[in-house]
Every structure is written in C-alpha cells, then in structure tokens.
Amino acid sequence: MITSVIRGRWGPCASTAPTGSNATTWEPCGVGVLPPAPLHPRPSASSSVHVALPQRPLSIDHPSLVPKHNPPMRFDPPNPFNIADSFLDDRVREGTGHRVALRTGDGDVTYAALQGRANRIANALTAMGVRPEERVLIALPDVPDFAAALFGTLKLGAVGVMVNCFLDERRLRDICDYARAAAVVLHADQGDVFARAAASARRSPRLLVLGTDEGDQRVDNSSSHFDNFASHPDDPAIWLFSGGTTGAPKGVVQPHASFANSTECYARHVLGYSADDITISVPKLYFGYATGSNLFFPLSAGGSAVLFPERCTADELFAQIARHRPTILINVPTMVNRMVSHPEAARQDLSCLRVATSAGEALPPSLHRRWNDTFGVELLDGLGTAEMWHVFISNRPGAVRPGxxxxxxxxxxxxLCDDDGREVPHGEVGRMRVRGGSRAHGYWRHPRETRRAFAHDWYVSGDMMTRDADGWFTYQGRADDLLKVSGKWFSPREAEECLLAHPGVREAAVVGVENEDGLVVPVGFVVPAAESDAGGGAAAGITEAELRAHARARLESYKVPHAIHLLADLPRTHLGKVDRGALKRSGAP
Known part of the structure; x- marks a missing residue:
C-alpha cells in the first residue's frame, strides 16, 4: 500500500493529539479529516442531503427513437461552469463540508478537507507558471491526492490529462510530447522515471512531486483559498484516451459540459446516485469509467467514494467491500469472472451493494448468470466511450436482460447505420452513431480521425450492434474485429462465448489472422480456469484439441477457431481491455 503519498497531509498529526493521550487526531493542513474505522456504516437518512446539479429544463428531442419508458432529456449547464466548483465546492457551500467525500484505509477525507487540498495544489501549480487551458498530467495512484490534483487543475482552468502512474519512461515521454504538457503532478515513488521522461521530452514539463520535501512544502505553503477560473461549459476540461484495442490511443478532448450532462442523465436518472451512496471501483481513476462513477458522480450527489492504491485482485476487492460496505460497485467483465470463480465466492457478503455496473468489454450472458447465481446483486451492463465521456447505453435497475x-x-x-449512413432494420447489424450532451470536441492533433468520427453533432463509432423493436441493444464487436471467413461475416464474440461455456476456460478471445495462403481465419486464445503458464493446458485439464472439439459441436464450421493458444493471461491495453492487436500479431494459425 502506498502510504507515503498521504504522509503528513492525509495522515495522522501526532502533534495535535492531547498531551498524555493515545488518541490520534487527523488534521491535514488544518482541515478536519475523520479517523479510520474498521467498518463505515451508511449515513442516516436524517443526515443525508441529495444535491445533484441545479435543476434545468429538459428539452424533448426525437422521442420516437427512445423507448417510451426512457424520456429524452438534456442538461445545459450555466455559464460559467467549472466541474470543480459544481462537484466539490458546491458541497461545502451547501453546509455539507463535514461529510465524508473519500474513504481510504488511512482515514476518511471530508469535502472541506478535499477542497482545501485542491485549492493548495491549484495555487502551487499557478505559482509554477501553469496557465488556463494548458495541459497538466495527473500521474498518481488511487489516493486522495489524485482527486485533489485533478480538481486543483480544473480550478485554475487548466486541462487534466490522467495517465497510468506506472507507465514506462518511453511512453511517458511520448505522452508529454503529444500533450505538450505544462506540468506533471506525481508521487516520489515514480519521480526518477518521470524526471528522465521529462528531461528527454521536446518540451520539458514542470514537475510537482508529492512525497518529497520540495513538493510537499510547495503545496503546504500555498493558500487553502482559491478563486476558481470562470470556465465556459465548452472549455476543454479533461483528456481521456481512446481504448486503443486495435491501434494507438488518441487523446479525446472533453469539455466541462460533458461531465454535467452524463452526471444528470446517467448518474442521477439511471443509477440514482444519492448522498447515502458509497462507491467502489475496480478500474483505477485514470480510466474515465472510474473517474465518473467513483469520483464525479458520488461527489455530485454528496456521497462518498472508496479509494485504494493496491492492485485490484478479487481478494483485495472482497476485503475492501468487507471494510467499507459500499452500495455501488463499478466493475468490469474480467473482475466479474474472477469474483465468481474465487474459491471463497459463496462466503462473501455483498448484501451492502444495491447495484453493480459492468462496462469496458462485452459481458457474456453466461458470466452474467453466474454472477446472479453467486451473489444475487443486480448487475447492469452498459456501453460508454471516451468520445462520449461515459455510459450512454445501459440496462436499468429492475430492467435487466443478460446478453x-x-x-x-x-x-x-x-x-445503427450501414456504411452509407442509412439506418438498418431492427435485428440487423449496424455501425453505431450516437449524439448527446457529452460529445467530445475531437481527438488532439488528429484532424483526419476527428473529421471521420465526429460528423455534424454525431459521434460515429466503430462499434457494431443490433437493436430489437423495443430498443434493446446487443453488442457484436468492433467493426475492425468482425471476421469475414469463407465469404461470410461473423462476430468473434460468438466464438468467444462458446469457448467460455467450457468449464475449463476462465477467459477467451478470438481474432482474425491471415494464414499462409493470405486468407483470414479465426484464431482463439484461452486462459485456463486453473492458474497455469502458457504450456499448462494439460495441467488445467484442457487441451487445444478438446477446445476445438467443443467448438465444432456448437458452432458452424467457418466460426470454429483454426488454432487455440493456451495463455497464462490475455494481453491488455493501458485501460485493461483485451489487446486484440497484440493477439493478431502473435496468433499465427
């Protein structure tokens, strides 16, 4: 666990404890923080205050394309509008600064404490020369300083670029050059790597290194008051990176208004976030799915988020749930699989959860049913993209259809449209187009891709789906993942779900690979259910021949993988999605 990140700021200050007392007072920079507790009960109904975004008129648009139970709406934020002001400072102005915003193993951080820390970081960055609209890389683990650094960046009108703090030197240098970053906020644990990356970048960014004497003094000596920059709703606020499952990720520039819209439309009207909610996330905060669901959404409603810097394993997640008793779990299919496959799964108490969500990858219906049978917690699968900030297609509480x-x-x-932009009939596969109030400005320094993907007020995705007559969508894969074998198109997801139905398979992916004759054939990659290395198929109880026989008995012949490779793990992108490009490069049949 990374404790040095919060040393002296989000930790105990022994000097504030009464003389002769064994008590420890939590007092970061003079702003109150609650002490850690082994179990955090929900706030009482009498103390809960539900405060979302200000109420605005909802405009009706294209009602025929939305199911009758799903009335369309749009939230138009006021001008000026700054995320940090709306999601954080508003809670303090409302008199709820004493409530818990962030829950960690080292103590609970109140809204007032988080605001004070964010203001200090905003002042420190300003003193370092960072100006509005410049990019600031946030390269921190999931600790309170991540939230404080992001809000501090937004407060001064700069643009937050969230990155994985464990990237190697080359990738960090490339991101610094690509973003033309003015500054990087990081922790001393990664200081040497970032220093080398910054020194070799074409434009060397300034470094605010928390956990060092210089960095800590720079922040602690800054004022805890800051006048927020009067951002326009259309001003750039945050960069997200596209998934990069088949190509290099691109910086997606999202304005302040996008976060207001998703918060109102999805967080409030689909999931019903409230001040009573405690959220916990499998993805880390640099992933936009978690930034929204485990930071912006709960804070917008006066709730709280659980943060932990440790790598998220099933054991770690179960332990965090047992300690903090969250009400909303932000999940991904890979972890869903690991949770239900855990030998102690049946003994886990998840009764605190009122709902769980899944996104990032397709959730096979067989896995969804295993989750329901194991835990009995409603699991809502959905789809979001960096280009639309967050989830815009979702199952609903009380209305779930696995698959x-x-x-x-x-x-x-x-x-859903064909290649000429015409809508396809119900039941036919089409390329997704979506529009709404959270569409990005485009891709940073990728004008051609921006023109292709952002047509008029639509985002034209590479995702392929079907829709039934009732408006329910079923994912079929990315356009560049669909395979044409023997003159016939099919989605590799069908073959993947077939392999996942085998009891000896934990994870599966199928991609198209050219054979020696130049023809595209499906090739499978399987992680056995038992822990083993790439050559451990026999030890896991399965072989390639057995899996191909399993597939032949259930699939049409052209959908059966020509080869199946047994791996210890599937390669993944920086966002944790299966790296299909890497599989294609390694998957000679």
Whole structure:
C-alpha cells in the first residue's frame, strides 16, 4: 500500500493529539479529516442531503427513437461552469463540508478537507507558471491526492490529462510530447522515471512531486483559498484516451459540459446516485469509467467514494467491500469472472451493494448468470466511450436482460447505420452513431480521425450492434474485429462465448489472422480456469484439441477457431481491455 503519498497531509498529526493521550487526531493542513474505522456504516437518512446539479429544463428531442419508458432529456449547464466548483465546492457551500467525500484505509477525507487540498495544489501549480487551458498530467495512484490534483487543475482552468502512474519512461515521454504538457503532478515513488521522461521530452514539463520535501512544502505553503477560473461549459476540461484495442490511443478532448450532462442523465436518472451512496471501483481513476462513477458522480450527489492504491485482485476487492460496505460497485467483465470463480465466492457478503455496473468489454450472458447465481446483486451492463465521456447505453435497475447492453440513456440518441449512413432494420447489424450532451470536441492533433468520427453533432463509432423493436441493444464487436471467413461475416464474440461455456476456460478471445495462403481465419486464445503458464493446458485439464472439439459441436464450421493458444493471461491495453492487436500479431494459425 502506498502510504507515503498521504504522509503528513492525509495522515495522522501526532502533534495535535492531547498531551498524555493515545488518541490520534487527523488534521491535514488544518482541515478536519475523520479517523479510520474498521467498518463505515451508511449515513442516516436524517443526515443525508441529495444535491445533484441545479435543476434545468429538459428539452424533448426525437422521442420516437427512445423507448417510451426512457424520456429524452438534456442538461445545459450555466455559464460559467467549472466541474470543480459544481462537484466539490458546491458541497461545502451547501453546509455539507463535514461529510465524508473519500474513504481510504488511512482515514476518511471530508469535502472541506478535499477542497482545501485542491485549492493548495491549484495555487502551487499557478505559482509554477501553469496557465488556463494548458495541459497538466495527473500521474498518481488511487489516493486522495489524485482527486485533489485533478480538481486543483480544473480550478485554475487548466486541462487534466490522467495517465497510468506506472507507465514506462518511453511512453511517458511520448505522452508529454503529444500533450505538450505544462506540468506533471506525481508521487516520489515514480519521480526518477518521470524526471528522465521529462528531461528527454521536446518540451520539458514542470514537475510537482508529492512525497518529497520540495513538493510537499510547495503545496503546504500555498493558500487553502482559491478563486476558481470562470470556465465556459465548452472549455476543454479533461483528456481521456481512446481504448486503443486495435491501434494507438488518441487523446479525446472533453469539455466541462460533458461531465454535467452524463452526471444528470446517467448518474442521477439511471443509477440514482444519492448522498447515502458509497462507491467502489475496480478500474483505477485514470480510466474515465472510474473517474465518473467513483469520483464525479458520488461527489455530485454528496456521497462518498472508496479509494485504494493496491492492485485490484478479487481478494483485495472482497476485503475492501468487507471494510467499507459500499452500495455501488463499478466493475468490469474480467473482475466479474474472477469474483465468481474465487474459491471463497459463496462466503462473501455483498448484501451492502444495491447495484453493480459492468462496462469496458462485452459481458457474456453466461458470466452474467453466474454472477446472479453467486451473489444475487443486480448487475447492469452498459456501453460508454471516451468520445462520449461515459455510459450512454445501459440496462436499468429492475430492467435487466443478460446478453444485452440495455437501452439508450435519457438524453442520448443512438442509431445503427450501414456504411452509407442509412439506418438498418431492427435485428440487423449496424455501425453505431450516437449524439448527446457529452460529445467530445475531437481527438488532439488528429484532424483526419476527428473529421471521420465526429460528423455534424454525431459521434460515429466503430462499434457494431443490433437493436430489437423495443430498443434493446446487443453488442457484436468492433467493426475492425468482425471476421469475414469463407465469404461470410461473423462476430468473434460468438466464438468467444462458446469457448467460455467450457468449464475449463476462465477467459477467451478470438481474432482474425491471415494464414499462409493470405486468407483470414479465426484464431482463439484461452486462459485456463486453473492458474497455469502458457504450456499448462494439460495441467488445467484442457487441451487445444478438446477446445476445438467443443467448438465444432456448437458452432458452424467457418466460426470454429483454426488454432487455440493456451495463455497464462490475455494481453491488455493501458485501460485493461483485451489487446486484440497484440493477439493478431502473435496468433499465427
């Protein structure tokens, strides 16, 4: 666990404890923080205050394309509008600064404490010369300083670029050059790597290194008051990076208004975030899915988020749930699989959860049913993209169909079209187009890709889906993942779900690979259910021949993988998605 990140700021100050007392007072920079507790009960109903975004008129648009139970809406934030002001400072102005915003193993951080820390970082960055609209890399683990650094960056009108703090030197240098970063906020544990990356970058960014005497003094000596920059709703606020499952990730420039819209339309009107909610996330905060669901959404409602810097394993997640008793779990299919496959799964008490969500990858219906049978917690599969900030298709509490993504979230219009832009009939596969109030400005320094993907007010995705007559969407894969074998198109997801149905398979992926004759054939990659290395198929109880026989008995012949490779793990992108490009490069049949 990374404790040095919060040393002296988000930790105990022994000097504030009464003389002769064994008590430890939590007092970071003079702002109150609650002490850690082995169990955090929900706030009482009498103390809860539900405060979302200010109420605004909802405009009706294209009602025929949205199911009748899903009225369209759009939230137009006021001008000026700054995320940090709305999601953080508003809670303090409302008199709820004493409530818990962030829950960690080292103590609970109140809204007032988080605001004070964010203001100090905003002042420190300003003193370092960072100006509005410049990019600031946030390269921190999931600790309170991540939230403080992001909000501090937004407060001064700069643009937050969230990155994995464990990237290697080359990738960090490339991101610094690509973003033309003015500054990087990081921790001393990664200081040497970032220093080398910054020194070799074409434009060397300034470094605010927390956990060092210089960095800590720079922040602690800064004022805890800051006048927020009067951002326009359309001003750039945060960069997200596209998934990069088949190509290099691109910086997606999202304005302040996008976060207001997703918070109102998805967080409030689909999931119903409230001040009573405690959230916990499998993805880390640099992943936009978690930034929204485990930071912005709970804070917008006066709730709280659980943060932990440790790598998220099933054991770690179960332990965090047992300690903090969250009400909303932000999950991904890979962890869903690991949780239900855990030998102690049946003994886990997840009764605190009122709902769980899944996104990032397709959730096989067989895995969804295993989750339901094991834990009995409603699991909502959905789809979001960096280009639309967050989830815009989702199942709903009380209305879940395993194997589907659900229906369009209020405020979003989704169409499925052919290559000429014409809508396809119900039941036919089409390329997704979506529009709504959270669409990005485009890709940073990628004008050609921006023109292709952002047509008029639509985002034209590479995701392929079907939609039934009731408006329920079923994912079929990325356009560049679909395979044409023997003159016939099919989605590799069908073959993947077939392999996953084998009891000896934990994870599976299928991609198209050219054979020696130049023809594309499906090739499978399987992680056995038992822990083993790439050559441990026999030890895991399965072989390639057995898996191909399993597939032949259930699939049409052209969908059966020509080869199946047994791996210890599937390669993944920086966002944790299966790296299909890497599989294609390694998957000679």
């Amino acid at each position: 589907t993504l659900g229906t369009a979230v209020p405020g979003f219009e989704v169409r």
